[in-house]
Amino acid sequence: MFHHITVLKEEATEGLHVREDGIYVDCTLGGAGHSALIASRLGSQGRLIALDQDDWALDNAKEKLASFGDKVILVKTNFRDLEEVLRALPMVPQRDGIPQVDGILFDLGVSSPQFDEGERGFSYNHDAPLDMRMDQSAELTAAEIVNTWPEQEIARVLFQYGEEKFSRRIAGKIVERRALRPIHSTGELADIIKEAIPAATRRTGGHPAKRSFQGLRIAVNDELGAFEEALHAAVRCLAPGGRVSVITFHSLEDRICKQILNSYVGRCTCPPDFPLCVCGGEGQMRLINRKPLTPGEEELTLNPRARSAKLRIAEKL
Numbered sequence: 001m002f003h004h005i006t007v008l009k010e011e012a013t014e015g016l017h018v019r020e021d022g023i024y025v026d027c028t029l030g031g032a033g034h035s036a037l038i039a040s041r042l043g044s045q046g047r048l049i050a051l052d053q054d055d056w057a058l059d060n061a062k063e064k065l066a067s068f069g070d071k072v073i074l075v076k077t078n079f080r081d082l083e084e085v086l087r088a089l090p091m092v093p094q095r096d097g098i099p100q101v102d103g104i105l106f107d108l109g110v111s112s113p114q115f116d117e118g119e120r121g122f123s124y125n126h127d128a129p130l131d132m133r134m135d136q137s138a139e140l141t142a143a144e145i146v147n148t149w150p151e152q153e154i155a156r157v158l159f160q161y162g163e164e165k166f167s168r169r170i171a172g173k174i175v176e177r178r179a180l181r182p183i184h185s186t187g188e189l190a191d192i193i194k195e196a197i198p199a200a201t202r203r204t205g206g207h208p209a210k211r212s213f214q215g216l217r218i219a220v221n222d223e224l225g226a227f228e229e230a231l232h233a234a235v236r237c238l239a240p241g242g243r244v245s246v247i248t249f250h251s252l253e254d255r256i257c258k259q260i261l262n263s264y265v266g267r268c269t270c271p272p273d274f275p276l277c278v279c280g281g282e283g284q285m286r287l288i289n290r291k292p293l294t295p296g297e298e299e300l301t302l303n304p305r306a307r308s309a310k311l312r313i314a315e316k317l
């Protein structure tokens with residue numbers, strides 16, 4: 001059973017200003033909650049192109065979105081290939097060889113079923129093979145990182161992507177343990193992490209393996225690299241007036257989102273000693289909300305996993 005509670009569903013969809021005859025892209029189909037809402041607002045000419053790299057999400061969505069018929073096009077892909085995917089679809093118009101769509105949504109991270117299905121190896125709560133791939137056909141797994149990467153690289157992943165302050169101690173313990181025998185399961189890894197963290201810290205701030213597991217998951221799926229590429233592509237592929245809605249779940253994603261969107265906002269680039277602006281300060285995007293939107297109390301009561309969600313919306317000029 002594929003059950004994911006969609007986060008900021010109305011807000012992110014409203015943010016796109018869906019037009020009946022527009023072409024929209026959901027880059028993170030998942031449980032198809034946003035996709036179903038967007039598709040329900042389309043008329044006979046409107047289209048939704050929904051992407052995911054996870055076969056399981058796509059199989060589930062095929063059924064869930066069947067009633068929308070050919071208004072919805074499902075594509076298995078990594079969203080970092082957004083521009084090429086759109087270029088290959090005949091219903092997407094192009095301007096100067098660049099595909100043009102009316103709205104693009106990102107709802108980043110993993111879906112609840114990916115996380116809760118022990119076999120996928122994302123969770124420290126289920127003992128399972130150390131996998132963590134969203135795309136089951138990708139080559140890199142968490143087991144490969146843990147068992148073959150140099151100690152410093154493992155520490156970097158835990159520190160940079162997991163914001164784990166005991167990253168070096170944990171990486172040291174992992175390397176010590178794998179010298180005895182390979183680390184195959186999430187349970188073994190969670191125990192090693194627990195041992196590496198000082199006892200006093202272990203008792204505070206949630207599960208001791210939470211940050212390290214986040215770091216590994218981000219590395220396995222190159223989540224930040226893919227998002228960075230995809231957000232630049234999204235800005236290129238929006239038609240004038242088109243909007244992008246982005247939901248992030250941790251500070252690393254939100255920082256990238258904010259910096260990239262800000263880099264397209266117009267500001268004067270004239271040298272400081274010019275008495276008047278001659279550049280026009282024209283940007284390519286306008287921010288719809290300066291501060292990110294966050295879920296209200298009601299949503300958080302129904303879905304505590306929404307706690308860290310932040311929504312940023314911007315419009316192409």
Ligand SMILES: C[S@@+](CC[C@H](N)C(=O)[O-])C[C@H]1O[C@@H](n2cnc3c(N)ncnc32)[C@H](O)[C@@H]1O
Nearest residue numbers: 006028030031032033034052053054078079107
């Ligand atoms: C949080 S879920 C989306 C939930 C969805 N909005 C809903 O309402 O059910 C994120 C989804 O994006 C997918 N995903 C994450 N990174 C991706 C990437 N780089 N390329 C394609 N799909 C990705 C995951 O496989 C997952 O299914």
